[in-house]
Amino acid sequence: MRIKAAVIGNPISHSLSPVIHNYFLNKNNIDGNYEAIRIEEHKFEESILKLVEENYKGFNITIPYKESIIKLCNNLSNTAKFIGAVNTVYVTEDKKLFGHNSDCDGFMNNLKKEIVSLDLNGKTAFVIGAGGASRAVIYSLIKEGVSQIKICNRSVDRVKKIIDDFKVISKANKCNIEYLDNKNFWINLKICDILINTTSLGMAEHKPLEFDLSKLKDDAIVCDIIYKPLETNLLIEAKKNGNKVVNGLGMLIEQALVGFEMWFKTKASYDKELYKILIDQYGRK
């Protein structure tokens, strides 16, 4: 039987997920289908339940439903619980919904692929942002053994909430998480081993990110989870400084592959051809 999956959100036409999943379905000769489905807010619950009845094997969930899907899930992965958002749902044989968040593994799997000798054990990470993506990145950093995480964000409350929510796991993993205001964040970059922008600042048609890399060591890694443009100003400047840089496109693909494996029972890995196809889509989406 044809395996069906979908990405659900509103708006959804911009989503690159169908391109990614259908590429891997074709490449692996799998009889499956992955489509983008726009659901209106007032019909969210009934629409999800209808898709489950129609034997969908799972979904990606995107804006604005990553939190509202939680109450429809029968079980959540620990990762989804920590992050407080679900972007991947697996429908079990008895039609129960298992909610997971693949941004965490998506970020770290890609980082390991891009930086071959990566060793974050005992290192210091600087994170810009305190939204859902930031929580996923922070969870992955803690699991990877970083000993210090410094966060700056426009809304201080959200950083405080992260520190509170991650208190137990950060203590267990001997990781100290601290808020730094904007000024102190950039001044202290001399102790930073990895800098990650998790905000939408710097994305095409968004406000730019204001940054100052003058104190950054030249062996620090600089990541941006933005993939449009592929090279944000942050990455362009970091490259000029001699830093290794990682853009957001690999993370987008890696997070998709977590769901792909759950639904289509096939482990796929990405190649440069998909990269080219996705960049080509930028003009159209």
Ligand code: ATR
């Ligand atoms: P996501 O799930 O993609 O992380 P989000 O939870 O809305 O999305 O988080 C967006 C992040 O970008 C937050 O850190 C947000 O800062 P606030 O927590 O202060 O809202 C940041 N961000 C978005 N627009 C911003 C802006 N104009 N100036 C500063 N920060 C911004």
